[in-house]
Amino acid sequence: MTSPSNHLPLIPENVAKAHALIKPYIHHTPLLTNTTLNTIASTPQHASDLVGSHWEGQNPASPRIRFYFKCENLQKIGAFKARGAFHALLRLIEERGEEEVRRKGVVTHSSGNHAQALALAGKTLGIPTFVVMPSISTPSKIASTQSLGAKVVFSGSTEPERTAVMHQIQQETGAIFIPPYDHPDIILGQGTTGLDMEAQYEELKGREGKSLDAVLTPVGGGGLNAGVATWFSVPSKEGKKKTLVFGAEPSFQGANDCQLGLAAGERVQAVSTKTIADGLRTPVGLHNWAVISDPSKVAGVYSVTEEQIKKAMRLVLERMKVVVEPSAVVGLAVCLFDEDFRRKVEKEAGEAGWDIGIVFSGGNTTVETIGALFASN
Incomplete structure (x- = not known):
């Protein structure tokens, strides 16, 4: 992920910036x-x-x-998670450069929607993606993640088990971790849901400011x-x-x-x-x-x-x-x-x-x- 020194404050203006960044890559639901x-x-x-x-x-x-x-x-991959995944990956590329991120790839752990979202973002932007998924994950979600080009590595179902496998992948590949939810880049990306909703509501009501x-x-x-x-x-x-x-x-x-x-x-x-x-x-x-x-x-x-x-x-x-x-x-x-x-x-x-x-x-x-x-x- 982007380094702490490069974290964006959680304010509405940065949600708007996130929306401008990811808009070409997401559906207008x-x-x-x-x-x-x-x-x-x-x-x-x-x-x-x-x-x-x-x-x-x-x-x-x-x-x-x-x-x-x-x-x-x-939404793409069937969930809002596409918003945060695209924003996080695009911000990472902005910070470290496309060459470094492509050389190292990215890694996450997820049993479902974030796995598919990061797999899609990686495929779209040409970034190798590794996803640690519990072996008990829903078969359709595993298949979807794999079909999007991510390398799926299986683990136990607990957080420590998933994290241990992820760290092993990082040691072997240098892949950069993109958390499922606990990071400002993810939060700002997901916040674009509210921005879209407010604009659509105003349009539906035909009354700006409502x-x-x-x-x-x-x-x-x-x-x-x-x-x-x-x-x-x-x-x-x-x-x-x-x-x-x-x-x-x-x-x-x-x-x-x-x-x-x-x-x-x-x-x-x-x-x-x-x-x-x-x-x-x-x-x-x-x-x-x-x-x-x-x-x-x-x-x-x-x-x-x-x-x-x-x-x-x-x-x-x-x-x-x-x-x-x-x-x-x-x-x-x-x-x-x-x-x-x-x-x-x-x-x-x-x-x-x-x-x-x-x-x-x-x-x-x-x-x-x-x-x-x-x-x-």
């Missing part, structure tokens, strides 16, 4: 709306849905919500959430309302490490979970935590159950006809099922309601996986 999901989100939950929760016996919230879905599931009230993104390593929060950290135009940014996580087996860390006042350093939202099984990185734990940048992080994730995913598949992976819908699930969030919208927005941006972070799943996920329903 659509911002979609859906009246049916607006209606469902704006309808109070049944009292029976609150049984067993700390909201049991209370009147369900009745917020007014209008969704705007940023479809990064339609702001999204809130944006929700999934939180795994935290690159997407930290990047989007960086873009929205200040209003982009004078007199414009600030867009609030929230994070969303699965609650299964402690996968909501960011939410738990915020409550405890310190970052959770390790996560061990088998949540169906497999892209969110990672602890929040250090650079990312510095942004997400700042309440002036991220207004809160919420979590949802496995069943709520499945319900949200089913709605997207059936009502929007859009293919997403479970990780992509945690933000939508928060809006549909988390009474704390729904009450916040009801209280702060009143009759006017909120225009809420939801980032569909990826769509890298298979027919077999979707079938197995809903086989018991």
